Amino acid sequence: xxxxxxxxxxxxxxxPQQIQFIKLLQVPTAELExxxxxxLEVNPALEEGDVADEPATDNEDANSxxxxxxxxxxxxxxxxxxxxxxxxxxxxxxxxDDEIAGYKMQGDGPGDxxxxxxxxxFTGSLTDALMDQLGFLNLDxxxxxxxxxxxxxIDQDGYIRRELQxxxxxxxxxxxIEASEQEIEDxxxxxxxxDPPGIxxxxxxxxxxxxxxxxxxxxxxxxxxxxxxxxxxEFTKKHYAKIQQKLELEDFELKAAIDLILKLNPKPGxxxxxxxxxxVIPDFIITNEDGQLQLSLNARxxxxxxxxxxxxxxxxxxxxxxxxxxxxKETVTFVKQKLDAAKWxxxxxxxxxxxxxxxxxxxxxxxxxxxxxxxxxxxxxxILKDIAEDIGMxxxxxxxxxxxxxxxxxxGIIPLxxxxxxxxxxxxGEDASSREVKSILKDIxxxxxxxxxxxxxxxxKMLNEKGYNIARxxxxxxxxxxxxxxxxxxxxx
Numbered sequence: 001x002x003x004x005x006x007x008x009x010x011x012x013x014x015x016p017q018q019i020q021f022i023k024l025l026q027v028p029t030a031e032l033e034x035x036x037x038x039x040l041e042v043n044p045a046l047e048e049g050d051v052a053d054e055p056a057t058d059n060e061d062a063n064s065x066x067x068x069x070x071x072x073x074x075x076x077x078x079x080x081x082x083x084x085x086x087x088x089x090x091x092x093x094x095x096x097d098d099e100i101a102g103y104k105m106q107g108d109g110p111g112d113x114x115x116x117x118x119x120x121x122f123t124g125s126l127t128d129a130l131m132d133q134l135g136f137l138n139l140d141x142x143x144x145x146x147x148x149x150x151x152x153x154i155d156q157d158g159y160i161r162r163e164l165q166x167x168x169x170x171x172x173x174x175x176x177i178e179a180s181e182q183e184i185e186d187x188x189x190x191x192x193x194x195d196p197p198g199i200x201x202x203x204x205x206x207x208x209x210x211x212x213x214x215x216x217x218x219x220x221x222x223x224x225x226x227x228x229x230x231x232x233x234e235f236t237k238k239h240y241a242k243i244q245q246k247l248e249l250e251d252f253e254l255k256a257a258i259d260l261i262l263k264l265n266p267k268p269g270x271x272x273x274x275x276x277x278x279x280v281i282p283d284f285i286i287t288n289e290d291g292q293l294q295l296s297l298n299a300r301x302x303x304x305x306x307x308x309x310x311x312x313x314x315x316x317x318x319x320x321x322x323x324x325x326x327x328x329k330e331t332v333t334f335v336k337q338k339l340d341a342a343k344w345x346x347x348x349x350x351x352x353x354x355x356x357x358x359x360x361x362x363x364x365x366x367x368x369x370x371x372x373x374x375x376x377x378x379x380x381x382x383i384l385k386d387i388a389e390d391i392g393m394x395x396x397x398x399x400x401x402x403x404x405x406x407x408x409x410x411x412g413i414i415p416l417x418x419x420x421x422x423x424x425x426x427x428x429g430e431d432a433s434s435r436e437v438k439s440i441l442k443d444i445x446x447x448x449x450x451x452x453x454x455x456x457x458x459x460x461k462m463l464n465e466k467g468y469n470i471a472r473x474x475x476x477x478x479x480x481x482x483x484x485x486x487x488x489x490x491x492x493x
Contacts, residue, residue, distance in 0.1 A: 021348045025355060026400040029298055030281040036305070039345050045311040045338035046345060048304060126158070126269055127151060133194045139187075145177050146187045150200065158199045158269020159207065160188070198268035205232045211264045223249065223257040235261070238491055282408035284360045286371055293371055295364055297357055298408070305346050307339065315339060355393070359401045360416075362390040367419050374411035376439040382420055437468055438478050445484055453487035 027035055040046055130151045139147060149171055153162050164181045171177040191200045197214045201207035208228050215221045227235055231243045235258075244254050287294045315335040364371060366386065369378040384402065388395045402416040421434040444462055448454045454462075456479065460472040484490070 020344065021351055022400065024348050024352045025397065026404050028281070028404050028406070029283045036349075043338055043341050043345070045308050045335070046342035047306060047308045127154070130154070130191070130194055130199070134191070137190060142177060142179065143183075143187055145175055146171065146179055146184055147191060149175075150184070150188055150191055154200055154269065156269055157267040158196070158201070160200050160202055164188075196265070196268045196270075198265060201268075204266060205229075207266065207268065208261060208264050211268075212261075220253070220256045220260055223247075223253050224260045227257055228261065238489055240491075282413050283356065283405040284407040286364065286407055286409050288372065288410060291372070293364060293368065295357070295360060297353055297360075305349065307342050307346075311335060311339060311342075355397065356401060356405065358391045358393075359387060359398055360405075360407065362387045363416065363419055365390075370419075371409060374409065377436045379419065379421065379435045381434070384420060434478070437463065437470060438482060440466065440468070441475065441478055442482055442484070445479075445490070448490075450490065450492035453490040455487045 024032075024035065040048060131148070134144070134147045134151065137143075137147070149167055150160060153160050153167060155161060164184045167184055168179050168181060171179050188200060192210055194200070197211045198207040199210075201210055205228060209225060212221055212225045212228065226247055227243060231246055234240075234242045234246070240254060240258070243249070244251075249257075282298055285296045285298050287296075315332065363382075366380060366382050367378075369380075370376070372378075384395045384398045387402075388398045391398075402420060405416045406413050407416060418435070440463065441459060444459055445454065456472050456475045459479075460470060460475045463470050463475065479486075
């Protein structure tokens with residue numbers, strides 16, 4: 001039997017404008033330009049252009065108002081929605097009497113206005129380079145098809161990890177070419193002679209052997225080939241004593257051969273494919289002016305935005321027309337929607353920048369000593385909750401900023417998430433940043449005797465002696481986070 005129940009629920013939903021702000025907030029500066037171009041393409045009421053300079057007092061008032069607005073972002077959106085519910089649109093919200101209202105992206109600081117584009121460096125394609133070399137071989141049509149199929153099967157690291165039988169099947173199904181594994185193997189061996197050395201290997205062992213084969217034959221190269229060929233498993237586990245005993249090598253022979261092998265390239269393809277290298281564009285810039293740190297927001301890739309004068313005039317003219325004309329009313333509604341969307345987007349950009357600055361200013365205050373000297377031991381314990389409380393915003397907002405932004409300092413470009421770490425208790429009764437402990441752990445390992453690397457237990461005792469109350473499992477966790485292998489794999493001859 002069906003029942004009808006009455007339930008009362010309390011829920012909160014994000015408005016489209018809030019969602020837009022959240023999405024813009026987590027976009028890094030490097031991608032903001034593309035996002036703005038997308039908006040310009042879909043909204044003719046939004047356009048790009050210089051904004052006339054306003055009096056200093058107006059700018060100061062605007063900045064002051066912005067600071068007040070961001071004390072409660074949700075109230076901002078609520079007021080916007082209330083205004084959007086009105087039947088009439090106040091053109092004054094969009095245009096000043098004398099000039100087009102807009103928002104000039106702040107924070108570039110002094111510099112050449114024409115230098116707005118960050119350089120992007122392009123390199124050639126690995127596939128193209130291999131295809132060029134394939135063209136120099138005197139291959140018949142069938143061999144050429146096999147070669148092209150093999151090159152197309154090379155992954156980003158430069159390896160062919162597909163079985164030759166699978167490649168044979170691909171040729172049969174896609175090109176109606178019957179090729180045996182031996183025929184494919186013959187072409188593969190010729191491709192393996194291409195540059196870069198080691199390309200088109202099927203595993204690491206073959207990759208290293210291919211590179212050793214390219215070297216002029218000498219005693220050490222022969223020993224290195226023997227190590228990779230006959231004791232590869234022991235080599236990967238750094239069981240050098242077993243290698244020396246099995247191959248009956250002198251100490252100097254083993255050391256010279258291992259040194260040679262370690263200089264080989266385990267990933268001959270590099271990043272592979274159509275390589276595109278893009279310079280990192282920081283979201284913030286911190287400069288040291290005679291001991292005083294100055295923070296600015298990098299917005300060089302964000303164009304100036306404004307409301308289209310023609311669209312505003314169009315709305316003003318239509319809005320004064322006959323309200324009984326259905327088509328005219330639809331036109332007014334359409335133009336109003338575009339004007340609203342343009343203003344909401346500009347407002348979201350303003351809110352994004354203000355939120356970014358407030359977040360970074362809070363980080364700068366807490367980590368001021370680090371930004372002065374770049375000494376990781378000066379980093380203080382800091383979690384997302386600390387910054388959220390400092391700026392009066394939700395932790396999720398701070399998280400979106402920290403996870404996708406970076407800051408340019410005198411010590412390089414650093415991701416914001418680098419500055420967040422938990423505290424480790426010390427004998428002095430204070431908390432030390434886990435980043436500080438990692439730095440000391442790294443120094444200890446770099447200074448160790450590589451013939452007898454330190455175990456995690458010994459590192460734990462050394463850190464305890466320095467006053468850091470840390471457990472062995474925490475040492476292991478930090479070591480792994482630093483991509484440092486266990487003691488056995490750090491051993492050198």
